[in-house]
Amino acid sequence: MPATNYPDLFAWGVYSRSPDTFGDPKPNEHWRACGKLRGRLETRTATQETRFEGVRQVDRTTIYLRQYLSVKPLDRLTDTQWGDVWTVETARRGDNETIVDVIRKPADE
Numbered sequence: 001m002p003a004t005n006y007p008d009l010f011a012w013g014v015y016s017r018s019p020d021t022f023g024d025p026k027p028n029e030h031w032r033a034c035g036k037l038r039g040r041l042e043t044r045t046a047t048q049e050t051r052f053e054g055v056r057q058v059d060r061t062t063i064y065l066r067q068y069l070s071v072k073p074l075d076r077l078t079d080t081q082w083g084d085v086w087t088v089e090t091a092r093r094g095d096n097e098t099i100v101d102v103i104r105k106p107a108d109e
Contacts, residue, residue: 005040005059006038006039006040006064006065007040007051008039008040008041008063008079008081009036009037009038009039009079009080009081010018010036010037010038010039010063010065010077010078010079010080011033011035011036011037011077011078011080012033012034012035012036012037012069012075012076013031013032013033013034013075013076013077013078014031014032014033014034014075015030015031015072015073015074015076016030016031016032016086017030018046018072031075031076031078034079036065037065037069037077038065038066039041039064039066039077040062040063040064041061041063041079042062042063043061044059044060044061045059045060045061047101053076058103058104058105059078059103059104060101060102060103060104061102061104061105062085062099062100062101062102063077063099063100063102064094064097064098064099065087065097065098065099065100066096066097067096067097067098068093068096068097069098071091071098071100072088072090072091073090073091074087074088075087076088077090077100083089084104085104086102086103086104087099087102087103087104087105088100088101088102089103097106099109
């Protein structure tokens with residue numbers, strides 16, 4: 001597909017569980033910046049999930065990323081225009097693109 005079919009820009013955060021210099025896991029530092037990606041955000045779907053604490057709203061969508069990338073589950077894609085943070089659930093290859101199913105949870109999680 002031509003580059004014009006990928007109008008959205010995402011900041012890619014790669015999930016990593018590398019320990020600090022003392023061998024302890026780093027708190028809240030599981031994602032390291034890996035660069036900017038061009039993509040296309042599909043229509044969002046909002047669902048309500050019932051949990052023990054109550055009901056929460058979760059947004060799900062599919063993002064088509066230009067070319068083949070090594071995006072994997074638990075990586076994060078941040079929409080640079082709106083600031084939405086999407087967590088990758090699944091990633092697969094398409095026709096010269098990477099297709100990722102993502103989820104956006106409430107800010108308090």
